[in-house]
Amino acid sequence: MNALTASAAIATGRVQLANVRQGALVTARLRALWIMVLFVFVTLTACVRIVQLGLFERTPERASLAEALLPSRGEITDRNGTALARAFASYSLWFNPKALGEGGAPLVKTPEEVARALVGIFPDADYADLVARLKAGKPCYLRRRVLPEDANRVFALGEPALEFPREEQRFYPQGSLAAHVLGYVDEAGKGHVGMEQVLEPRLLDPAYRGTPTALSIDARAQGALEDELGRGMMETNAKGAAGVILDADSSEVVALASLPSFNPNRSDLAYNDLVFNRVSNQVYELGSTFKPITIASAIDAGVVTDLAKRYPSVPFQIGKFTIHDSHNFGTSLNVPEALIHSSNVVLAHVADLLGPVALKHTMEQLGMNERPTIELPARGFPLWPRGGSEGGKGDWARLTTMTVSYGHGIAVTPLHLASAYAALVNGGIWRPATLYKVDPAHLAPGRRVFQASTSARLRQLLRMIVVDGTGRKADAPGFRVGGKTGSAEKPGSGGYRKTSLIATFAAAFPMDKPRYVVIVMLDEPQATQQTSGQRTAAWNAAPIVGRLVPRIGPMLGVVPDAHHDVDISDLSPLVGSGEGE
Amino acid sequence: MVSAHRFRSIGWIALLLVCAALVMVLAFRVNALRSQVHRTELQIVALRKEKLYLETEVETRANQQQLKLWNDVEFGYVAPTAGQYLSNERQLAAFAKPDGPGSPAPIRVASADDAVAAEAAFPSVMSGLAAAADIAAPVVTADEDDDKPAAKPADAADRAKATANLGARLAMVTPLKNDGKSKTGKTDKTDKTGKDSKAKDGEKKAALARSMKTSKDEAARPGKGAKLAAAKSEARPGKAVASKPEKSAKPARGGSKPAP
Numbered sequence: 050m051n052a053l054t055a056s057a058a059i060a061t062g063r064v065q066l067a068n069v070r071q072g073a074l075v076t077a078r079l080r081a082l083w084i085m086v087l088f089v090f091v092t093l094t095a096c097v098r099i100v101q102l103g104l105f106e107r108t109p110e111r112a113s114l115a116e117a118l119l120p121s122r123g124e125i126t127d128r129n130g131t132a133l134a135r136a137f138a139s140y141s142l143w144f145n146p147k148a149l150g151e152g153g154a155p156l157v158k159t160p161e162e163v164a165r166a167l168v169g170i171f172p173d174a175d176y177a178d179l180v181a182r183l184k185a186g187k188p189c190y191l192r193r194r195v196l197p198e199d200a201n202r203v204f205a206l207g208e209p210a211l212e213f214p215r216e217e218q219r220f221y222p223q224g225s226l227a228a229h230v231l232g233y234v235d236e237a238g239k240g241h242v243g244m245e246q247v248l249e250p251r252l253l254d255p256a257y258r259g260t261p262t263a264l265s266i267d268a269r270a271q272g273a274l275e276d277e278l279g280r281g282m283m284e285t286n287a288k289g290a291a292g293v294i295l296d297a298d299s300s301e302v303v304a305l306a307s308l309p310s311f312n313p314n315r316s317d318l319a320y321n322d323l324v325f326n327r328v329s330n331q332v333y334e335l336g337s338t339f340k341p342i343t344i345a346s347a348i349d350a351g352v353v354t355d356l357a358k359r360y361p362s363v364p365f366q367i368g369k370f371t372i373h374d375s376h377n378f379g380t381s382l383n384v385p386e387a388l389i390h391s392s393n394v395v396l397a398h399v400a401d402l403l404g405p406v407a408l409k410h411t412m413e414q415l416g417m418n419e420r421p422t423i424e425l426p427a428r429g430f431p432l433w434p435r436g437g438s439e440g441g442k443g444d445w446a447r448l449t450t451m452t453v454s455y456g457h458g459i460a461v462t463p464l465h466l467a468s469a470y471a472a473l474v475n476g477g478i479w480r481p482a483t484l485y486k487v488d489p490a491h492l493a494p495g496r497r498v499f500q501a502s503t504s505a506r507l508r509q510l511l512r513m514i515v516v517d518g519t520g521r522k523a524d525a526p527g528f529r530v531g532g533k534t535g536s537a538e539k540p541g542s543g544g545y546r547k548t549s550l551i552a553t554f555a556a557a558f559p560m561d562k563p564r565y566v567v568i569v570m571l572d573e574p575q576a577t578q579q580t581s582g583q584r585t586a587a588w589n590a591a592p593i594v595g596r597l598v599p600r601i602g603p604m605l606g607v608v609p610d611a612h613h614d615v616d617i618s619d620l621s622p623l624v625g626s627g628e629g630e
Numbered sequence: 631m632v633s634a635h636r637f638r639s640i641g642w643i644a645l646l647l648v649c650a651a652l653v654m655v656l657a658f659r660v661n662a663l664r665s666q667v668h669r670t671e672l673q674i675v676a677l678r679k680e681k682l683y684l685e686t687e688v689e690t691r692a693n694q695q696q697l698k699l700w701n702d703v704e705f706g707y708v709a710p711t712a713g714q715y716l717s718n719e720r721q722l723a724a725f726a727k728p729d730g731p732g733s734p735a736p737i738r739v740a741s742a743d744d745a746v747a748a749e750a751a752f753p754s755v756m757s758g759l760a761a762a763a764d765i766a767a768p769v770v771t772a773d774e775d776d777d778k779p780a781a782k783p784a785d786a787a788d789r790a791k792a793t794a795n796l797g798a799r800l801a802m803v804t805p806l807k808n809d810g811k812s813k814t815g816k817t818d819k820t821d822k823t824g825k826d827s828k829a830k831d832g833e834k835k836a837a838l839a840r841s842m843k844t845s846k847d848e849a850a851r852p853g854k855g856a857k858l859a860a861a862k863s864e865a866r867p868g869k870a871v872a873s874k875p876e877k878s879a880k881p882a883r884g885g886s887k888p889a890p
Contacts, residue, residue, distance in 0.1 A: 103658040117675040137686050138679070197687065222689035272694025527712025599709040609712035612721075 115259070121217050123251065123258035125231060125244060127268040128303075128486050130261070134231050134245065134313075137220035140200045140213045142192040144182065148209040155210045160184045163208060167191070170202050193236075194218060194314050219245075225312045227271050229326045230264065230305050230425070230484060233313035242324050244484060247424050263486045265301035270294055273600040274304040278569065281593040282308055285574035285584070291327035292593075294601065295467045295566040297557060299487045300480035300495075302423065303565065303605065305329075305464075327572070330427040332460040335570075336537030337391045337586075338555040339456030341507055343400055344384060345473055346411040349503045352403045357623050359383050360395045367448045372397045385623050388510050389518030391534065393455045400454030405445035408453060409436075414498040415472060415479055421464040422481035432460035456535060463553070467568045470555050474511065474531070474563040477504045509617045512560040516617065517624055519587040523556055523594040527609025528602050532556030532567075532594065534586035539573070549573050554590035558598055560615040564607055569593045 120136035127133055146155035156163055160183035168176050171192060182189055191211070195203070200213045219234035232243030240246040244264060251257050278290040294304040307327040325331065347353040359381040364373035374392050387395035400408055412418065420428040434453060436443035445453065452458035464482055472479035477499035480492065487493070499507075511531030514520045519534040535553040538545035553570045557563040569590045574580070580588040602609060701707055716722050729736075 100654070103654065103661055117671075118678055132686070132689055135682075135686065138683070196690070220686065220690075222686055223693040224690075224695055226694050268694060272698065276695075276698055527715075599711070603710055608715050608717065609710070610715065610717055611712040612717070 119255065119259050121258075122219060122234070122238070122253060123248070124261035125248070125252075126261045126263050127227075127266045127271070128263055128301075129267065130263070131268045132222055132261070133227060133264070133266070133268065134219060134221050136217055138215045138217050139193075139220055140195040140197065141190055141216055141218075142195050142200075142203060143188070143212045143214050144191050145188050145210050145212050146186045147188070148212065155186055156183065156208055158206075158208070163206065163211075166206050167203070170199055193316075194220065219313075219316070221313045223268060223272075224314065225310045226268060226275065227266055227305070228310045228313050229307045229324070229328070230266055230271075230302075231313055232324075233311075233316045235316050242326075242427065243425060246426050264484050265296070265303060265486045266305070266484070267303050267605065269604050270601045271304040271306065273597060273604075275306045275308065275310070277593050277597040277600070278306055278308050280596075281569070281571060281574075281589060284579040285571055285577055285589045287571040287574040287589075289327055289572040291331075291463050291568075291570045291572070292597075293328050293463055293467045293566075293568045295471050295482060295568075297471045297475040297563045297566050298480075299489065299492050300468060300471055300482045301487050302482055302484050304601075305484075326425065326427045327463070327570070329421050329423055329425050329462055329464045330429040332429045332431050332462050333551045333553075333570070333572075334432075334457050334460045334537045334540070335463070335466055335551065335553050335555075336456040336535035337393075338466055338533050338535035338553050339454065339459070340388055340391065340396050341473060341511060341533050341555075342411065342415065342469055343396055343403070343408065343454040344388060344510065345499050345503050345507050346408055347399050347403045348506055349411075349499050350403060350407045352407075353384055353399060356384050356620065360387065360398045362387070362392050362394045364394060365397075367397075367451060370448055372451060383623055385510060385513055385620050386625060388533070389514050389624055391519055396454045397451035400450050401447065403450075403454075405436075405447070405450040408450055409445055411498065412453065412459070414496065415465070415469040416481075417459065417461050417465055417469070421462050421468070423464060424484050429462050431462070431465065434458050456537060463568045463570050466553070466555055467566050470557055470566045470568070472498045472504075473507050474504060474557040474560070474566065476501045508557075508560050508563065508615050509620055511557065512615050513617050513620055513624065515556075517621075519585075520554065520556070520591050520594075522587060523554060523591040523598070525558075525595050525598040525602070525609075527611045528598045528607065529559035529561055529614050530556050530594065530598055531558070531560040531563075531615070532591075534591055536585040536587075548584070550584055552584065552586035552590045554586050554594050556594045556598070558602065559607055559610075559613070561613055565601075565605060567594055567597065569597070 122136045124132055124136070125134040144155075149155060149157075160180050163183055164176055164179035167179055168174050174192065179191065182191060193216075195213065203211055204213070221228075221231065221233075228243075230243050232241050232245040234240050234245050240249045240252070244262075245252070248262055251262065274292045274294060278292045281287070282290040290306075290308040292304070292306045293302060295301070296303055305328050307325070309323055311321065311323040344353065360383070361380060362374065362378050362382045363380055364371055366372075372394055374390075374394055376390070378386070378390050378392055382390065382392050382395050384395070384399070386392070387399075416422060417431055418433045420430050434445055434449045436445055436449075449458055468479060468482050477497050478495040479498045480495035483493070508531060511533060512529065513531075514533055515524045515530050520530075520532050523530050523532055533555050535551075535555065537551045537553070538547060539549040539551060540546070541549065551570060551572060552574050553568065556567045556569075558565060558567070571586075571589055571593075574584050574589045576582045576584045583589070599609070
C-alpha cells in the first residue's frame with residue numbers, strides 16, 4: 050500500500066517533472082526560433098540593402114558636371130577675355146553672437162576693441178556703425194566681399210563670433226574699372242546702371258550664362274583712360290571728368306569713363322550720385338569742338354570751296370547778341386586759321402552762308418537730335434535748339450544757326466560728339482556706338498554724312514590744329530594726333546558763367562588713317578599751377594590726350610611712327626600764327 | 631535514376647546560383663565604377679572652382695589700378711616712344727654703317743644645304759608624289775644597271791649628291807646621252823606616268839651616278855667627294871676642281887670631265 054502510494058507519488062512527480070522539462074524545452078526552442086527569425090530578418094535586410102545599393106542606386110546625372118560649373122550669373126569680359134564681372138564665391142564677414150554659446154558676452158574682447166581692430170583692417174568701415182552692430186547682439190553681416198588676406202587678418206583677431214561664410218556673389222576683379230559700363234548687382238541679384246542691367250536676361254539664362262559675354266571695352270585702355278582722367282581732374286581740381294575712346298570705323302566703345310566713379314563691389318554703397326554717367330547721360334554745350342563739324346558741313350555743301358578765302362573776324366551784332374572771339378585775331382581769317390585759333394566769328398559767318406537747313410540736316414544725320422545710340426540704359430536727351438516756326442520743328446533762326454556752328458545753344462553728351470568725330474574722320478560714315486564686340490566683317494551699315502573727300506580735308510585740318518593751334522599739348526610724338534579743343538562756359542542763372550567751364554578735347558589718331566577717336570572732358574576745371582594758370586581745354590584737356598594716346602596706342606595696335614603723317618603741306622602756307630581759346 | 635535526376639536539378643540550380651552571383655558581382659562593379667566616376671566628377675568640379683577662385687584672386691591682385699600703383703612706386707615703366715619702333719627692314723638697314731677704309735671684311739656664311747641651292751637654281755616642275763617617285767627612280771636604275779661595288783654608295787647618295795650643281799648637271803647631259811637612252815625603258819618602268827621630262831631628269835641623275843662609279847680609284851667614297859665638289863664648285867665654278875685636295879676631288883673630276 051505504502052509502496053504503491055509511494056510509487057504513485059513518484060510517478061506523479063515524474064510526470065510533473067517531465068511536463069516542466071517539456072515546457073522549458075518549448076520555451077527554449079521558441080526563443081531560439083525568435084533569435085533565428087531575428088537573425089534571418091537582419092541578414093535579409095542587409096542583403097536587400099546591399100542588392101538595392103548595388104543594383105538600383107540612382108545613377109548620378111550625366112549633366113551634373115556642366116550644371117555644377119554653370120555660374121549663377123554669366124561672366125562679362127572685355128574684348129580680350131579679361132574678366133570684368135563674374136559670379137564668385139567670396140568671403141563675407143558674418144557676426145554670429147551665439148558662437149560662444151548661449152548667455153554670456155558674444156565677443157571675447159569688448160565691442161569697441163573689436164570695432165577698432167576691424168577699422169584697422171577695413172579703413173573705409175564706419176566705426177560707430179560697427180560698434181552698434183556688435184553691441185546689438187543680433188546676427189548680421191558686418192561686411193560683404195572680404196579679400197582672403199583680410200579674412201585671415203580678421204581670423205587672427207581670435208573672435209569666434211566673426212565668421213566667414215563663402216557666398217556666391219557678383220565680383221568685379223578690376224574694382225571700380227569701367228564701373229559705369231558694367232553697373233552693379235544689388236543684394237537681391239538684380240542688375241543696375243550698366244550692362245548688368247541691359248544683359249540681365251542673357252546673364253541669367255541657363256542656355257547662355259555658361260559662356261562669357263564679351264564687351265567692346267579694352268580693360269588696359271580703360272585703365273589708362275581712367276588713370277589719366279583722374280590725374281587731369283586732380284591737377285585742375287575739376288568737379289568731374291568724362292572720357293570715351295571709340296573705334297573710328299566700327300564705333301565700338303573701347304573705353305568709357307566717368308569720374309568720380311564708384312566701386313561696384315560695394316553694392317550697398319553703390320547707389321548714390323556717382324552712378325550718374327557723364328558720358329552718355331549728361332548733356333553739355335561742348336563749344337568749339339563743334340566747329341570742325343560745321344566746317345565739314347560747309348565743305349560738303351560746297352559753301353567753303355576755297356580754304357584761302359578770308360572771312361571777317363571782328364565781333365558783330367545779331368539782334369541783341371554780339372558774337373565775339375576770346376582774343377582779337379585781326380580783321381580777317383581763313384578757314385584753317387579760324388579752326389586753329391578757334392574763331393567764333395568766322396564760324397558764324399560760315400554758318401550764315403551755309404544756312405540753317407544744311408547745318409540742321411548735318412546735326413540730325415549725326416544723331417544730335419536724339420538720345421545717344423548705345424546699349425546703356427542711362428542716355429541723356431540733347432538740348433536741341435527749337436526752330437522758329439512749325440511749333441519749334443521748323444528751321445533754326447539765324448542766330449541759332451550761328452551759335453550752333455560753334456557749339457553753343459545745343460547741348461549733347463560726349464558720346465554724341467565721339468560718334469560725330471568718328472564720322473568726321475573715318476571717311477564720312479556715321480555708325481551707332483556700341484558696347485558689344487563687333488566682328489569686323491559685320492559692321493553696322495551706318496549712314497553717310499560726309500563725303501570721303503570732306504573727311505580727308507577735315508583730317509588735315511584737325512591735324513593742323515594739333516600741330517599749329519590750340520591742341521599742341523595733345524601732340525603725342527609719332528601718333529599723328531588730330532583734334533579740336535573746346536572750352537564752353539556753363540550756363541547759369543543770368544547767362545553764362547565765365548569761370549565755370551566745360552573743357553573738352555575731341556581727338557582722333559593716327560590722322561593718316563584714323564583708328565580711334567578720343568574725347569576727354571573736364572567739368573569745371575580750375576586754373577592751377579599745373580595748367581599754367583589757365584582753365585581752357587588747351588591747357589588741361591589737351592595734355593590728358595597727349596599723355597593718354599602714347600599709353601593706349603601701342604596696346605590698341607597703333608605703332609608710333611615719326612616718319613608718317615597726314616600731308617598738310619597744301620594747307621600750311623595758309624596759316625599765320627596766333628593763339629586761340 | 632532518381633539520384634541522377636536530383637543531381638542534374640541540383641546542378642542546374644547551382645549553375646543558376648553561380649550565374650546570379652556573377653551577375654551580381656558585375657552589377658556591383660558597374661555601380662562601384664559609376665560612383666567612382668561621380669566622385670571624380672565632383673572632384674573636377676571642386677578643382678575647377680578652386681582654379682576659378684585662384685584665377686580671380688590673381689586677377690584682383692593684378693588689376694589695372696593695382697598694376698598702375700606698382701608701376702608708379704616700383705617699376706616706372708613708360709610707354710614706348712616712336713624711336714623704339716621700326717616699321718620695316720629698310721629702317722633697320724638704315725642703322726648699318728657703310729664700309730670704311732680698313733674696316734673688317736664682312737663675314738660670309740657658306741650655304742650648308744646645296745640641294746636647296748640646286749633646287750632654287752633649277753626648280754623641279756613636279757611636286758608631291760610624282761616628284762618623290764622621280765627622286766627614287768634614278769637610284770633604282772643605277773642599281774639595276776650596274777653591278778659594280780660603287781653602286782652601293784650611289785644608292786646611299788642622298789638627294790644632295792644626286793642633284794649636283796647646275797654646272798655639273800649641264801655638263802653631264804651631252805656625253806652620257808647614249809648611255810641614258812638605253813635606260814629610258816627602265817626609268818619608265820619605275821615611273822608609270824611615263825612623263826617625258828621626268829624620264830629625262832631621271833636619265834640625268836642616273837648618268838651622274840654612273841659617271842661617279844666609273845672613276846676607278848675612289849670607289850669607296852664617291853658620294854662624299856661628289857658632294858664636296860658640288861658645294862665648292864657652286865661657290866666658284868671655275869676653280870672648284872683645281873683647288874680641292876686630290877682625294878676628294880677625284881670623283882667629282884670624273885663627273886665633270888666630260889665638260890666641254
